[in-house]
Amino acid sequence: MGDDDGNLASGQIAPTTTEDVFRVVDSTVSKNDLVGFPGDDELWSLVRQSIAEMVVEDVNQRHPSRIFQSSAPYMKPLLSKAKMGSDRADVAGEAVRDHFIEEDHRKFGQPIKPASGEVEIVNTDFSLAYGGMLLLSHTNITLHKGHRYGLCGRNGAGKSTLMRSIAEGKLEGFPSKEELKTCFVEHNQGEDADLSILEFVSKDPELTAAGKERISSVLSEVGFTSGPGGRQSERVGSLSGGWKMKLALARAMLMEADVLLLDEPTNHLDVGNVKWLEEYLRSHTEITSLIVSHDSGFLDNVCTDIYHYEQKKLVCYPGNLAAFVRVKPEAKSYYTLSASQVQFKFPNPGILTGIKSNTKAIIRMAGCSYTYPGASKPSLNDVSCILTLSSRTAIIGANGAGKSTLIKLLTGETIPQTGKVEKHPNLRIGYIKQHALEHVEMHMEKTPNQYLQWRYANGDDREVLLKQTRVLSDEDRAQMDKFVDLGDGKGERRIEALMGRQKYKKTFQYEVKWVNWLPKHNSQVSRETLLSLGYQKLIQEFDDHEASREGLGFRHLEPKVIAQHFADIGLDPDIANHNEISGLSGGQKVKVVLAGAMWNNPHLLVFDEPTNYLDRDSLGGLAVAIRDYKGGVVMISHNEEFVGALCPEQWHVADGRVTHKGHLAVSMERFEDSSRPNSSLSSAVGTPKGGSSNVSSAVPSANVSGAEDHGGELKFKAKKKKKMTRGQLKERETRRKLRHIEWLNTPKGTPHPPDTDDEG
Numbered sequence: 001m002g003d004d005d006g007n008l009a010s011g012q013i014a015p016t017t018t019e020d021v022f023r024v025v026d027s028t029v030s031k032n033d034l035v036g037f038p039g040d041d042e043l044w045s046l047v048r049q050s051i052a053e054m055v056v057e058d059v060n061q062r063h064p065s066r067i068f069q070s071s072a073p074y075m076k077p078l079l080s081k082a083k084m085g086s087d088r089a090d091v092a093g094e095a096v097r098d099h100f101i102e103e104d105h106r107k108f109g110q111p112i113k114p115a116s117g118e119v120e121i122v123n124t125d126f127s128l129a130y131g132g133m134l135l136l137s138h139t140n141i142t143l144h145k146g147h148r149y150g151l152c153g154r155n156g157a158g159k160s161t162l163m164r165s166i167a168e169g170k171l172e173g174f175p176s177k178e179e180l181k182t183c184f185v186e187h188n189q190g191e192d193a194d195l196s197i198l199e200f201v202s203k204d205p206e207l208t209a210a211g212k213e214r215i216s217s218v219l220s221e222v223g224f225t226s227g228p229g230g231r232q233s234e235r236v237g238s239l240s241g242g243w244k245m246k247l248a249l250a251r252a253m254l255m256e257a258d259v260l261l262l263d264e265p266t267n268h269l270d271v272g273n274v275k276w277l278e279e280y281l282r283s284h285t286e287i288t289s290l291i292v293s294h295d296s297g298f299l300d301n302v303c304t305d306i307y308h309y310e311q312k313k314l315v316c317y318p319g320n321l322a323a324f325v326r327v328k329p330e331a332k333s334y335y336t337l338s339a340s341q342v343q344f345k346f347p348n349p350g351i352l353t354g355i356k357s358n359t360k361a362i363i364r365m366a367g368c369s370y371t372y373p374g375a376s377k378p379s380l381n382d383v384s385c386i387l388t389l390s391s392r393t394a395i396i397g398a399n400g401a402g403k404s405t406l407i408k409l410l411t412g413e414t415i416p417q418t419g420k421v422e423k424h425p426n427l428r429i430g431y432i433k434q435h436a437l438e439h440v441e442m443h444m445e446k447t448p449n450q451y452l453q454w455r456y457a458n459g460d461d462r463e464v465l466l467k468q469t470r471v472l473s474d475e476d477r478a479q480m481d482k483f484v485d486l487g488d489g490k491g492e493r494r495i496e497a498l499m500g501r502q503k504y505k506k507t508f509q510y511e512v513k514w515v516n517w518l519p520k521h522n523s524q525v526s527r528e529t530l531l532s533l534g535y536q537k538l539i540q541e542f543d544d545h546e547a548s549r550e551g552l553g554f555r556h557l558e559p560k561v562i563a564q565h566f567a568d569i570g571l572d573p574d575i576a577n578h579n580e581i582s583g584l585s586g587g588q589k590v591k592v593v594l595a596g597a598m599w600n601n602p603h604l605l606v607f608d609e610p611t612n613y614l615d616r617d618s619l620g621g622l623a624v625a626i627r628d629y630k631g632g633v634v635m636i637s638h639n640e641e642f643v644g645a646l647c648p649e650q651w652h653v654a655d656g657r658v659t660h661k662g663h664l665a666v667s668m669e670r671f672e673d674s675s676r677p678n679s680s681l682s683s684a685v686g687t688p689k690g691g692s693s694n695v696s697s698a699v700p701s702a703n704v705s706g707a708e709d710h711g712g713e714l715k716f717k718a719k720k721k722k723k724m725t726r727g728q729l730k731e732r733e734t735r736r737k738l739r740h741i742e743w744l745n746t747p748k749g750t751p752h753p754p755d756t757d758d759e760g
Contacts, residue, residue, distance in 0.1 A: 016059040016100070021052040024099050028092045029075070040078060047074050059100050061313050067097040119145040121180060121258065121288060124173030130161050131583055137312040141174075143259070148281055148289040150299045150321060152331075153309030155587030155615045156575075159292045163261045166290070183257035185248045185265060197224055197239075197247065198232040207254050215254060222250040229376075238372060242268040242399025242638075249277065260289045264586070266298050267612040270398045270638050278302055294616050295639065296321055342617040344625035345568040349389075349603040350550070353426050353503075358390035362427055362603065362632065368409055368419030369656075379405045381656035382419070387604060391632035394643040397653035403636045406653060407431075407608050410634070412540075425508060425527075425543040426550060430602035432593055432610055437586070439463065439593040444582035448571065448592045449562050451581060455596055456557055460548050463596075479534050486523060493517065495535065498542040510542065520750065548600055555599065569595040570621055586613035594622075607635040611642050 025048060054070035072093025079088040122143040128136040135158030143149065151159050165171040167184035174180075201207060201215050216226050223246060224231040231243075239247065245268050252260055260281075266274050278301050281289055290307075293299055299306075299321040306317045306324040308331075317324045325331050355362060364386045371378040379402040387393065387410075395403045408414040409421060411431045423429075433439060443451045455462050483492035493514040499522060500511035509526045513519065530539055555561070559577065566576035571591040575584070581592060590613045597605070605626070611619055619642065626633055626646055637643050643650075652659040724732070736755060743752055 016056055016103075018049075018052040018056055021055045021059075021096075022048065024096055025051060025055075025071070025092075028095045029079070044078055047078065050074065055096065055100070057311075059104070061310065062104060062315060063313075064097060064101045064104055067100055068093045071096050121145050122174060124171075126172045126174070128158060128162060128165060128171070130158060134312065135161060136309075136314060139313045141307070141314055142316070143288050143290070145258075145288055146285045147304045148291065148302050149316075150303040150306045150324075151290055151292045152299075152306055152321075152324070153615070155591075155613075155618055156585045157309040158585075159309070160263050160585060163263055163290060163292060166259075167261055180259060181255065181257045182259040182261060183252040183255045184261040185252050185263065195236055196233050197236055200236050201247070201251060201254070204251065207251065210254050218254050219250050222246050222253070224250070235374070238375070240268070240400045240404065242270055242273055245269055246273060246399075249280075258288060260287055262289060262291045262293070264293055264613060265291065266293055266295045266638070268399070268609060268638070271640065273399060274298060274638070294611070294614060294619060296616070296641070342570045342621035344570050344618075344621040346598055346625045346629050347568075347601045349428070349629075349631035350601050352389070352424060352603055354506075355389065355424065359388050361386045361388055363387045363410065363421070363423040365410060365416075365421045366419055368416035368421065370405055370409060370414065370416050372405075378656050380409070380653075380658070383409075383658045384419075385410075385651065385658060385660070387632050387634055389603060389630075389632050391604075391634060391649065392626075392647045393632075393634040393649045393651060394647035395634065395636045395651045395653060396643070401653045402656060403653050404608055406651075406658065407606055407634075407636060411606050424603075425539075426547045427604060428547045428550075428600055428602040429604045429606055430597035430600075431606045431608075432590075432597055433608055437589050437593070439596065440581050440589055445580060447578060447580055448566060448576040448584075448595070449559055451592065452562050452565075452596055452599060453557055453559075456555075456599060460545055461600055464544050464548070476537050480538075484533060486525065486529075488523065490521070495538070498538060501542065501546055510539070520746070520753065524754070555601075565599065566591070566595050569598065570618055571595065587615055587618055590614055591618070602631065604632040604634070605629065607633070607637075609636050609638070611637055611639045 051071050051074055055067055058064065058066045058070055072087075072089045075092055076087065076089035079092065120142065122141060125138065125140050126136070127134070127138055151162070153159055162171070163184060166174055167182055169176055195203065197219065198212070198216060201219065202212055207215065216232060219232055220226050223243075226232050236244075236247070245265065249265070265277060269277065274295070278298065281287075281302050289302075291299070291302065301320075303320045305319070306321060307314050308317060308324065308328070317327055352362065364384075366384050368380060368383045369378050370380045383406065395406060397403045405414065409416050411429055412421070413431075440451060443454065446454065481494065483494055485492045496513045496515045498510045499513045499519075501508050502511075502524075504524075504526060507527045509524045510530060512523045512525050512530075514521060514523070527539065563573035563576050567573050569591050571588060575588065576592075581589060584592065590610075594610075610622065614622060623642060623645060633646070635643070635647070649660070649662040652661060739753065739755070743750065
């Protein structure tokens with residue numbers, strides 16, 4: 001990529017310009033006379049310009065075979081015939097073509113000829129569109145048997161659309177399924193969640209001929225054990241994301257496909273399973289694969305060729321990803337997280353009442369266990385952990401170890417069966433699920449702008465209200481019907497709702513509205529009293545409302561402001577305003593979900609595999625935004641590069657237990673701009689003795705890092721009130737007098753309200 005003055009970066013190959021074509025065409029045509037009709041000179045200048053523009057595109061897209069057709073036919077009317085009957089225009093066209101073929105070989109080397117015996121199974125020219133958007137125009141795709149092709153391009157370029165068009169037999173010129181058996185590998189087993197794994201695969205109409213014995217054998221090969229109590233008898237809905245992907249791969253193996261279409265195959269797979277997939281693809285040399293992935297290590301280890309999207313064309317580069325980057329240095333974002341053209345800008349989380357230190361606990365899990373219905377052993381057992389505003393924590397473990405379950409317990413998606421989860425009353429959490437697209441699957445007909453307006457229309461995050469810790473159970477409803485006596489002489493009453501909240505010593509007290517009592521009889525009840533009476537969910541609901549109100553205090557839910565918010569998360573405002581979510585690519589949908597989670601300025605970001613579906617540029621933008629973010633971050637990711645660059649602390653989940661590892665080195669060399677002074681990690685970078693290093697250790701959190709946690713209840717100090725000015729004191733006295741006059745006008749016997757002034 002060039003600098004601000006347009007100079008080329010070191011090692012980048014200069015593209016051909018129209019001036020280069022002018023020189024070649026002029027030198028060729030000067031040897032051949034124009035016909036000489038009046039006006040030929042003016043016409044030639046126009047034809048010359050048109051030829052140059054077409055040839056430039058052919059040369060830069062590396063399609064020299066098209067150069068002759070882009071030049072000779074347009075010269076023919078203007079050039080005279082040769083004496084021997086040959087056409088001077090054809091001679092000139094061939095000369096231009098030969099010149100640029102030599103130039104291409106000089107720049108990129110001699111083309112690698114297919115080895116003798118290689119079988120070409122696909123060679124077709126096509127165009128591809130999605131709705132009214134042209135994705136590929138008059139391009140070619142050629143596939144050889146046994147080759148593994150990586151399909152690379154930005155989010156929204158049309159990679160998944162191309163693969164789906166091939167799978168559905170809609171790509172013009174591509175052989176039909178009868179001629180060439182193709183299998184599209186995707187993890188989508190939600191509609192049959194209650195079936196056992198063996199039944200789910202056996203039910204597939206394309207696999208009925210395989211027989212149950214063959215199906216069971218292949219499932220065992222992938223890791224689904226057979227027999228009583230084996231994984232094959234488990235329900236599909238109980239599988240983690242990684243096991244669902246392995247199930248999709250097993251189905252592809254059973255189909256014995258000639259061409260495998262793999263769309264993000266490493267999503268949700270742990271390191272061991274990614275290794276298994278690499279070995280599987282490399283060992284089956286009779287299978288041709290077309291792979292979409294943003295995992296640079298996987299593409300390096302697997303691919304024999306790279307197809308790259310360039311200006312609505314597919315350009316093929318022999319070799320793996322590393323070889324491709326050597327030829328196209330501007331694609332180096334595949335190896336460095338910050339070398340991207342996409343910038344994410346996360347909002348400042350704001351102040352958290354009573355939290356003056358970034359190492360003070362804001363959420364804590366103590367002795368929590370959880371077992372899924374029907375499971376023989378607990379997913380998590382006696383887990384305790386702490387997060388702070390300085391947390392940069394990665395949760396590591398094998399597929400199915402319980403990582404997502406741990407996240408769900410922390411965020412309130414699931415209630416622990418033993419133990420408890422405490423969080424700061426004003427804490428706002430931005431949460432993205434493992435299957436991120438679940439957030440928007442019910443809103444496919446909306447635009448991203450409309451989705452965000454719907455989600456925050458009433459001042460609350462509607463997704464928070466759907467969590468299990470917020471939904472009232474039968475026991476909670478029965479609790480609301482109970483009568484409570486606070487010992488204030490007013491007898492037993494039923495709580496109707498919480499109306500307000502104010503600071504009280506080192507905690508909060510809530511204004512309680514009683515059923516069938518006028519608002520003037522509302523009571524101030526401390527948080528601890530309400531918790532002891534069993535009103536946890538009522539308090540949590542009110543705390544969420546207050547936290548959301550604080551976070552949205554400076555947000556205007558207007559289309560223009562929302563569009564700018566989407567732009568900060570890397571989604572084009574025009575797409576956010578006018579395109580339905582159903583028409584977006586997977587990476588663009590993830591950006592919509594990310595923007596939704598960031599709208600209320602969260603203090604803690606909880607990401608369950610955030611790197612899935614994002615292209616390399618977006619991945620780099622996300623990494624830099626997380627690095628510079630002022631709040632806490634906890635994430636699940638199998639992307640070692642991403643975790644190693646961001647998380648100095650790791651929680652390892654295995655056999656239902658969580659092991660904490662802190663003070664790990666962070667690979668700052670992954671960021672090209674790691675020396676930037678504005679980075680939030682720069683203050684935490686440690687240099688080893690004896691010299692400089694790009695490896696740093698960021699501020700860790702939780703138990704292993706000495707986070708400020710003294711056991712007992714999760715407490716915080718309320719802010720001290722500032723000393724009031726003389727004018728403020730006068731205003732407060734006026735308000736007190738008005739309250740007293742208002743009380744004098746009430747019916748006889750009305751209790752005097754407490755003489756407090758929280759507004760002051």
